[in-house]
Amino acid sequence: QGRTPLMAGNWKMNLDHFEAAHLVQKLAWTLDDAKHDFDAVEVALLPPFTDLRSVQTLVDGDKLGFKYGAQDLSQYDKGAYTGEISGAMLAKLKCTYVVVGHSERRQYHAEDDAVVNAKTKAALRHDLIPIVCVGEGLEVRKEGRQVQHVLAQLDADLAEVPAEKAASIVIAYEPVWAIGTGETATPDDAQEVCAAIRKRLGELYSADVAAAVRVLYGGSVKAQNVAAIMAQEDVDGALVGGASIDPGDFASIVRYRD
Numbered sequence: 001q002g003r004t005p006l007m008a009g010n011w012k013m014n015l016d017h018f019e020a021a022h023l024v025q026k027l028a029w030t031l032d033d034a035k036h037d038f039d040a041v042e043v044a045l046l047p048p049f050t051d052l053r054s055v056q057t058l059v060d061g062d063k064l065g066f067k068y069g070a071q072d073l074s075q076y077d078k079g080a081y082t083g084e085i086s087g088a089m090l091a092k093l094k095c096t097y098v099v100v101g102h103s104e105r106r107q108y109h110a111e112d113d114a115v116v117n118a119k120t121k122a123a124l125r126h127d128l129i130p131i132v133c134v135g136e137g138l139e140v141r142k143e144g145r146q147v148q149h150v151l152a153q154l155d156a157d158l159a160e161v162p163a164e165k166a167a168s169i170v171i172a173y174e175p176v177w178a179i180g181t182g183e184t185a186t187p188d189d190a191q192e193v194c195a196a197i198r199k200r201l202g203e204l205y206s207a208d209v210a211a212a213v214r215v216l217y218g219g220s221v222k223a224q225n226v227a228a229i230m231a232q233e234d235v236d237g238a239l240v241g242g243a244s245i246d247p248g249d250f251a252s253i254v255r256y257r258d
């Protein structure tokens, strides 16, 4: 299919900068022992903002194969926005990725699609790759409207994003009912929505963009279920929460082909 799989670990609000260094080192040793080819399966670490500098120092200093990024950014580039972090600041720390529109931001910080769209464009202004999260809640799933719901989010979140930028974006399909609950979407559930996302990218942009964009699945991904999810044609990787802060578990997820 030509798309490089991406395993992204969203640490959420876990690990201080000291613990972060331990995790990166343990993960590096484990993947080194397994002779992991980072060009074959890309690995991204998404720590809290306060850990980014120590992750950068380790990754750059020791020439580790990880990419890294942040879990959020401001829609603004600079100014009087107390508590916010700009795309320029993340770019300066050599971040590759930034998560945008995670369901926890939508739920606890009232981020709507207009904000997610502004943040997506802010990331692209600073040459960061946004990992744009979409996904339905339990009610929508019960009503069988998941595809419709996710495509409406996608349309709004990508509004005014030009085709030349769209090909580099990563989309993460995360059914809200499967996040941190132990409930995983079945591989077929994941494929249904990921395929619909890719089809819509074709309609919004072009067949080339649809073929290039990586669509991840997220929601209780573990070593035990990752291979079945990755076997789906339109799933190009995983956005991993809980299991990403255990080096053994995350290494097993990264090594899903073993």
Ligand code: G3H
Pocket: 010, 102, 174, 178, 179, 180, 181, 182, 218, 219, 220, 221, 239, 240, 241, 242, 243
């Ligand atoms: O960003 C990651 C997702 O929210 C999934 O989290 O693997 O803990 O269910 P989880």
